[in-house]
Amino acid sequence: MPKSIDIIRGEHRALASVLNALREIVDGVAAGRFQPDFQLLSAMMVYIADVPEIVHHPKEDDHLFARMKLRSPDAGVIIDRLEKEHVEGYALTRELEHALVRWQGLGQGAFAQFRDCATRYLEFNWRHLNTEEDELLPLARRDLKADDWAEIDRAFTANFDPFAGPNREYAALFDRIVDLAPAPIGHGGSSRA
Numbered sequence: 001m002p003k004s005i006d007i008i009r010g011e012h013r014a015l016a017s018v019l020n021a022l023r024e025i026v027d028g029v030a031a032g033r034f035q036p037d038f039q040l041l042s043a044m045m046v047y048i049a050d051v052p053e054i055v056h057h058p059k060e061d062d063h064l065f066a067r068m069k070l071r072s073p074d075a076g077v078i079i080d081r082l083e084k085e086h087v088e089g090y091a092l093t094r095e096l097e098h099a100l101v102r103w104q105g106l107g108q109g110a111f112a113q114f115r116d117c118a119t120r121y122l123e124f125n126w127r128h129l130n131t132e133e134d135e136l137l138p139l140a141r142r143d144l145k146a147d148d149w150a151e152i153d154r155a156f157t158a159n160f161d162p163f164a165g166p167n168r169e170y171a172a173l174f175d176r177i178v179d180l181a182p183a184p185i186g187h188g189g190s191s192r193a
């Protein structure tokens with residue numbers, strides 16, 4: 001298994017766990033099980049905005065997709081769609097941030113708008129992650145050769161250092177989300193209703 005695929009999958013798993021936690025928290029607030037905890041929600045918002053945009057998408061766009069365009073003609077249509085979704089995802093992220101600030105600023109009356117926005121956001125992101133895992137990565141494994149992977153691994157390793165720079169900051173942010181999130185989602189308890 002190429003190291004780059006491990007890195008992509010690991011970043012998908014970490015993002016998926018924050019997205020799942022957001023779903024649980026929004027549903028818990030709607031059901032009256034949790035009080036909104038805006039410190040936690042803001043930490044989650046920073047993670048789901050920054051990690052894809054700063055850490056994850058550049059690896060895909062600049063290295064994996066770029067090399068697949070040269071080696072995997074069958075992946076062209078999927079790559080076009082995924083690249084468009086990266087751009088669309090930025091807009092949806094800004095919309096979700098705005099809905100979160102409105103909820104915090106206006107109070108519970110603005111919760112339904114945030115909830116609808118979060119639902120659209122989560123569905124969009126599940127579809128995107130599943131397309132990459134189920135459709136793109138199998139084509140990458142089929143069509144890229146050892147020297148392609150060596151080149152992508154080298155670029156990914158330069159971008160991904162879990163112990164220094166922005167990635168370490170995001171690892172700490174992930175730990176903070178787990179600490180703040182109410183049990184059983186995380187280890188916190190502050191937002192229990």
Ligand SMILES: [Fe+2]
Nearest residue numbers: 057060082132
């Ligand atoms: Fe992507």
Ligand SMILES: [Fe+2]
Nearest residue numbers: 012056060132
């Ligand atoms: Fe991805």
